[in-house]
Amino acid sequence: MNRTRIATFLVACLALAAAACGGSKSTADATPTATTAAGTASPAPPTAPTTAPTPSPPPQVIDGVTVTPLTAGEPVDFPKGAVFYVLSQCQACDVPPAALERVWRDLGGNLHTDRLFERVPATGAEYITSVAVSPGGQSIIVGVCGQAYCGGVGQIQPGARVTFHASNDGGITWKVLGAVDGGGWVMTAKDQPGGVSGIVKHVTLGPGDAWRVEYLTIPGNTVIEHSLTLDPSATTFDLGSNVVYRGPDRTSLWILQGGSAPWVNPKLPPTADVQDAIQFEGESPYHWGVTWVQDGGFNPPPPYFGLMSQREGTPARIFRGVPNGPGFLWTGGLAAPTSLALNAYLPGTALGVTPAPAGFPMVPALLDFETGKLHPIKELIARAITPTSTQIGDVTRIIATARGHFVAVKGAGDCLNLRANPTTSAGILGCFPDGVLLNHLGESTQADGVTWAHVATLSGMSGWASLEFLDLGAAGATVTGTHPAGVRSGDAAVDRVLDALASGDRARIIALMEWTVVGCVAQPIGIGSPPKCPDDVPAGTKVETLPGACSEGYYILKDSLTENVEFSLFKPQPLYAVWRKTVTNAEWASYDTIAEFGTPGGFATQVYIRQGHITGFSGCRANPAEDVKDVPPGDFLIRPR
Numbered sequence: 001m002n003r004t005r006i007a008t009f010l011v012a013c014l015a016l017a018a019a020a021c022g023g024s025k026s027t028a029d030a031t032p033t034a035t036t037a038a039g040t041a042s043p044a045p046p047t048a049p050t051t052a053p054t055p056s057p058p059p060q061v062i063d064g065v066t067v068t069p070l071t072a073g074e075p076v077d078f079p080k081g082a083v084f085y086v087l088s089q090c091q092a093c094d095v096p097p098a099a100l101e102r103v104w105r106d107l108g109g110n111l112h113t114d115r116l117f118e119r120v121p122a123t124g125a126e127y128i129t130s131v132a133v134s135p136g137g138q139s140i141i142v143g144v145c146g147q148a149y150c151g152g153v154g155q156i157q158p159g160a161r162v163t164f165h166a167s168n169d170g171g172i173t174w175k176v177l178g179a180v181d182g183g184g185w186v187m188t189a190k191d192q193p194g195g196v197s198g199i200v201k202h203v204t205l206g207p208g209d210a211w212r213v214e215y216l217t218i219p220g221n222t223v224i225e226h227s228l229t230l231d232p233s234a235t236t237f238d239l240g241s242n243v244v245y246r247g248p249d250r251t252s253l254w255i256l257q258g259g260s261a262p263w264v265n266p267k268l269p270p271t272a273d274v275q276d277a278i279q280f281e282g283e284s285p286y287h288w289g290v291t292w293v294q295d296g297g298f299n300p301p302p303p304y305f306g307l308m309s310q311r312e313g314t315p316a317r318i319f320r321g322v323p324n325g326p327g328f329l330w331t332g333g334l335a336a337p338t339s340l341a342l343n344a345y346l347p348g349t350a351l352g353v354t355p356a357p358a359g360f361p362m363v364p365a366l367l368d369f370e371t372g373k374l375h376p377i378k379e380l381i382a383r384a385i386t387p388t389s390t391q392i393g394d395v396t397r398i399i400a401t402a403r404g405h406f407v408a409v410k411g412a413g414d415c416l417n418l419r420a421n422p423t424t425s426a427g428i429l430g431c432f433p434d435g436v437l438l439n440h441l442g443e444s445t446q447a448d449g450v451t452w453a454h455v456a457t458l459s460g461m462s463g464w465a466s467l468e469f470l471d472l473g474a475a476g477a478t479v480t481g482t483h484p485a486g487v488r489s490g491d492a493a494v495d496r497v498l499d500a501l502a503s504g505d506r507a508r509i510i511a512l513m514e515w516t517v518v519g520c521v522a523q524p525i526g527i528g529s530p531p532k533c534p535d536d537v538p539a540g541t542k543v544e545t546l547p548g549a550c551s552e553g554y555y556i557l558k559d560s561l562t563e564n565v566e567f568s569l570f571k572p573q574p575l576y577a578v579w580r581k582t583v584t585n586a587e588w589a590s591y592d593t594i595a596e597f598g599t600p601g602g603f604a605t606q607v608y609i610r611q612g613h614i615t616g617f618s619g620c621r622a623n624p625a626e627d628v629k630d631v632p633p634g635d636f637l638i639r640p641r
Contacts, residue, residue: 062269063314064525067304070319072350073373075381076366078103078111079335083437084364085133085140085171085400096127096152100142102171103380103396104406106473107440111379112408114435116171117142127152129162132189132198133400137437138459139196140167141177141189141218151183156205164218166196170458172435178218187215191459199224265312266290275303276331284337284620285309285550286316286369291331305331307369309554313532314523319372321345333401337550337620338369341398344376351376364396402458404439410471418463422452429463438465440472442574443484454574462572483575489637493612494578494593501595501607504572510561514613515544518555518587531555547589547608547616568605568619573597576604576624578638579631583608589616593637596624 060067083104087097099118105111117140119128129143129150141164148159162184166177168191177196182204189198200216215224268274272292279288286307293301302322306315332341344365348357364380367373380396409416415431418438422445432438443454444467453470456462485502488495500508519540520533533539534557545555548565556565576596584590591608598604604621607614621627628640 060320062318063267064523065314065316065318067318067320068372069322070344070367071322071371071373072346073368073371073375075350075352075378076375078105078377078379079339079341079366080105080109081403081405082335082341083137083402083404083406084332084335084341084398085131085137085402086364087128087131087397087399096129097131097397098128100128100131100140100171101396102137102437104437106471107405107407108473110473114171116140116167117165117174119144129183130185130187131399132186134189134191134196134459136458136460137170137400137402138168138457139189139191140171141165141186141196141198142174143184143186143200151203156183156203164198164200166198168192168194168196169432169436172433178221180216180221186218266306266308267312267314268292268306269294272304278331278333280334280340284334285548285552285554289331289340290315305367309524310532310560316524316526317369319367332398334403335366335401336403340367340369341365341401342367343397344374346374346376351381352378353381364398404456405442406437407440407453407455407470407472409434409436409438409465409469412469416465416469418455418457418461418465419452420463422447422450422454422464424448424450426464429461430457432457438470440470445484460571483638487575487638489578491593491637494595494609494637496612497607497609497614498575498578498595501569501597502572504570506570509569509614512612512614513546513561514610514615515558516547516555516587516589516615517542518545519543520557528552528554531557534559546614549616549618550620553588565617565619568617569607569614573605575638577628577631577636577640579628580635580637581631591615596621596627598624 083102086101086103088099088101096119100116102114102116103111104114117128117131119126126144126146127150129145129152131143132141134140143162143164145160145162147161148157150156150160150162160183161179161181163179164177164184164186165174166189167174177198180200180202182202184203185201187199187201189196198218200218200221202214202216202221204212216222217224266274266288268290271294273294275291275293277288277290280286286309288308288311290306290308292304292306294304302320304321305319307317308315332343335341342365343362344367345360345362346365347360351357351361351363364377365374366377368375409432412432412434415433416436417431418429419426420429421427425448437458438455439458441454441456441462445452445454451467452464453467454462455465455470488498497512500512503509518530520537520543521530522533522539524530524532531543531545531554533541533543537543544558546558546561546565548554548556548568574597576598578593578595580592581594582592589608591610593609595607595609596604597607598621604624604627606618606621606627608616608618625640633639
């Protein structure tokens, strides 16, 4: 499956103290003594002291959304179908990252750690200033300081210069993209035909020791001019990978990604101090995350993390770090549709190791959107808690993720050709050296004496490559179950939908959609809520929607369709099965046929069809094989392969 996602390098320094919490106790009054006939008092029997019940504080509610406190969950395995891009670094040492690495699991279940870029100088003359990873991990930019100190902990020194190294094959080969004098921090990396581009925060010390900050595009060092019309008294500040404009009332907030159009506009409490934001796309009901701190009677104030399904408004889910307890520091990217990879402060006793570390060490973890639990990742704990302050590389910090069924190019000589079709005469889309990761889409075929595998690059470009030069990770490891392109059901109405989905043509797909009309609301409350009304549209107005689902159902406005279903309906995916199933709903999708796309063992998409029209979809099925195990054999139009 073609899975492109955006995972932005975020630095949200939300430190939590590690003090223990105590409780107060009270004892009941003594039992009165009894008097005997002789008038002497007999001692009363001793009574056990009792503990006064501690009232549970009411749940915190922000604009109608109940806040979920973060809690520590049990350790979990490194997730299947995921690549983590990580920085090795001693977080408590005020030292820069030593290296950029990728950690991933192959189709055979083997875990790999590959060092992609390294700077560990003996003299400290060079060091990594920053790293940015593009959606999916295809393009990477690393900033390296040289000649003089470029900032980070102390002041930028005269003669400082930052050189930017770039890779457009996932970190296997590198070239110099450009350089700036002074301080330079790369904020974004973007895939370009035959290359890489990015945005750099450039800081120099001007006359009178005044700091000058500007944002540049690289290569070329072109200054970015924002054209957004703002309140003249608005405050401008940066959030690592974003530029933020906030009005004087502190409720007007625009977060931009190197351009002039608002990226996301969360509605937060007036006391909220936004720390960072992240965007993720794919099979998830949420597409943006925002971190902030706010007053709440705690010192220090706890961090909050909000998940947003839409570009504006109050987050649909809100989590709160617990003072003196579990909380998060850096966010990375999706590890699953409802799971976010991040670095979290967790109690040492929750890590499942002996002896348990003291306090709350920071470790790689997964945040479960449904439960609010932070699960430490077993395979990454050991290196994360190595207690050294003299070594560089004792902490694994997740900065970005990608998802798919990954195979590595191996034994291809100079490089492995990716061809447009499974034949030696087809055009070459790219050529990739050993070590490059490709996403196996689950289909293979024979032609010209070659076994061809259908694969995609990390940027989502699909093609065909010789299976001989792809490392599947274990002897006999295979990907099966999907159908070759062009397989159809024989039902003209159903096949019309399959043809449209295979084309990837948005206009053609949208033309087949059957809309569900529901009343919009002023503010959605939780998953399953009717959609938020467009601007200037009163609550209760009937609007056209497309029902979607991920664990629970939701509605997508017709006008925001492209943004929300891009990776479920508008990206061609391998066909798994088609079967009859009639469902009639008054307010959600009705259908007579289900078409399922995706590879066994991975995530899949169900498309709901009625009389040759698309009536809804479910974009985060856990495993297509599980979905069809109870389907009667006679109901299949296309059986699983």
